[in-house]
Amino acid sequence: MVPIVVVMALILVLAGLVAVYVAYPHRGERMPATPWLGEAMAKAADAAPLIEEEDERLFDLTGEYEESDRRR
Incomplete structure (x- = not known):
């Protein structure tokens, strides 16, 4: 019971x-x-750390991305 109370206090x-x-x-x-x-x-x-403009293109989930030279 005591560990539950301690964990709940830490969460709060x-x-x-x-x-x-x-x-x-x-x-x-x-x-x-x-x-x-x-x-x-x-x-x-x-x-x-911040997400720079270059990183935003890497994590873009809209499906509009450029294929790299390796994939062509």
Whole structure:
């Protein structure tokens, strides 16, 4: 019973962090109550990899893509 309660508490904390991230640092706003947490989340967001324009063509699922020279 105790492990279930601990895991559920961790899940709720993680969900709260995601909600706070989406509400403030993801939109570029400062967090009013805990600015240190907002700065830490902003640093994590800046460190995350981004999908560049070239990658978007690789992951395009519309079916409109160019065949490479190897496939021809």
